[in-house]
Amino acid sequence: MIQCWNCKLHKTSESFFISKIRKGGDGICKACLKIKRNLEAHKKWEKQWRDKYPEKRASREKKSKYKYRYGIAFETVEAMRVEQNNTCAICKRLPLGNRPLCVDHNHLTGRVRALLCDKCNSALGMVGDDITILQSMIDYLKHHDI
Numbered sequence: 001m002i003q004c005w006n007c008k009l010h011k012t013s014e015s016f017f018i019s020k021i022r023k024g025g026d027g028i029c030k031a032c033l034k035i036k037r038n039l040e041a042h043k044k045w046e047k048q049w050r051d052k053y054p055e056k057r058a059s060r061e062k063k064s065k066y067k068y069r070y071g072i073a074f075e076t077v078e079a080m081r082v083e084q085n086n087t088c089a090i091c092k093r094l095p096l097g098n099r100p101l102c103v104d105h106n107h108l109t110g111r112v113r114a115l116l117c118d119k120c121n122s123a124l125g126m127v128g129d130d131i132t133i134l135q136s137m138i139d140y141l142k143h144h145d146i
Contacts, residue, residue, distance in 0.1 A: 002015075002016055002027060003027070004016075004027060004028055004029040004032055005027050005028060006028050006029070006032040006036070007029065007031070007032050009029070011029050015029045015030055015031070016028075016029055016030065017030065017033075062074065066103065069103070070103050070105055070110070070112050071110065071112075072103075072112055077103060077115070080114065080115050081101060081115060084101075084114065084115055086101070088101065088115070088116050088117035088120050089104070089113075089114035089115060089116055089120075090116055090117075090120040091117060091119070091120055093117060094117075095117050095118070096117065096118065099117075099118060101115035101116060101117060102115065102116050102117070102118060102121040103115060104116045104121055104124065106129070107129065
């Protein structure tokens with residue numbers, strides 16, 4: 001009985017390629033080797049597909065990102081973008097360069113609120129969505145306004 005280093009099962013010598021065992025090979029059984037080769041072939045195919053169709057990959061990743069991260073469809077985000085005239089919900093400015101608007105959401109409930117530019121999204125993140133801190137910042141700016 002020989003132990004496969006991959007699945008850790010003890011198997012008969014028929015479960016291994018004899019040349020590998022005789023030459024002091026890696027001791028991986030035929031079943032595990034088949035799975036390993038299939039995974040390697042799939043990875044190779046996936047890389048070739050990504051290199052051949054970068055625009056399809058980017059589009060697919062962009063669409064699935066919203067569903068995975070926020071639980072909403074790409075079409076919902078596009079509808080929000082049209083409703084907001086592609087401007088930030090806070091500062092009402094267009095996003096800088098060709099950057100997309102960020103999906104703002106409540107970190108406690110996960111509920112999507114609106115689309116924001118990078119600066120407004122970062123500002124809310126920096127204060128942790130804390131209304132008290134935001135009000136203190138407003139008071140500070142009013143007090144020190146020259």
